[in-house]
Amino acid sequence: MVKTVIFARVSTSLQEYDRQVNELTTLANTNGWNVEATFTEKISGAKANTERTELMNMINFVEAKHINKVLVTELSRLGRDTLQVLEVIETLNSKGISLYIQNYNIETLTQDGKVNAMSQFLITILAEVARMERKTIRERIESGYNNYRAKGGRVGRKTGYKKAEEAMKTQYVEEIKLLRKGYSLRNISKLTGTSINTIRKCKSLI
Structure with missing residues (x-):
């Protein structure tokens, strides 16, 4: 059976x-x-x-x-x-x-x-197609932010804001996992869609 x-x-x-x-x-x-x-x-x-x-x-x-x-x-x-x-x-x-x-x-x-x-x-x-669709959505959102900024609007975190280490570790579990496996910052960024700067910050936590 x-x-x-x-x-x-x-x-x-x-x-x-x-x-x-x-x-x-x-x-x-x-x-x-x-x-x-x-x-x-x-x-x-x-x-x-x-x-x-x-x-x-x-x-x-x-x-x-x-x-x-x-x-x-x-x-x-x-x-x-x-x-x-x-x-x-x-x-x-x-x-x-x-x-x-x-x-x-x-x-x-x-x-x-x-x-x-x-x-x-x-x-x-199929999984990669799904990831690309999500990337397209993120790009549309970013385009909207850029348009808002161009008109004088302000978005994002307040100056001086710094995410706590534990919050970073919780939000970027996969990025940290790939870092521990030896993946390069560039490859991790391609796989996850996370910016290299953010991944670099994650690296400093481990």
């Missing part, structure tokens, strides 16, 4: 995840897979994995219960941040647990537990 868990996510409290759960339950029943548990959350997928309680509970559960597959309707249900999504996939892969993405009908592992190179390639591309 193939043991699976369902993972569903919506971004706001006004949305519901019932459709995702129902579709994945039907999928499991059709394939003869046993659904061991369902994990749902209402939280922004752009948040760090460590801030998402249900996601972390799911990862702990699938390891402890020797689950074979994690089912999601779309890759975006797993998260919207490239690094965060790939981190979850790598964690599952390392535990021999396949991620099944319904709308693309692909899995991250083959039947014999090996990484499915084609699906991994596609997932990386």
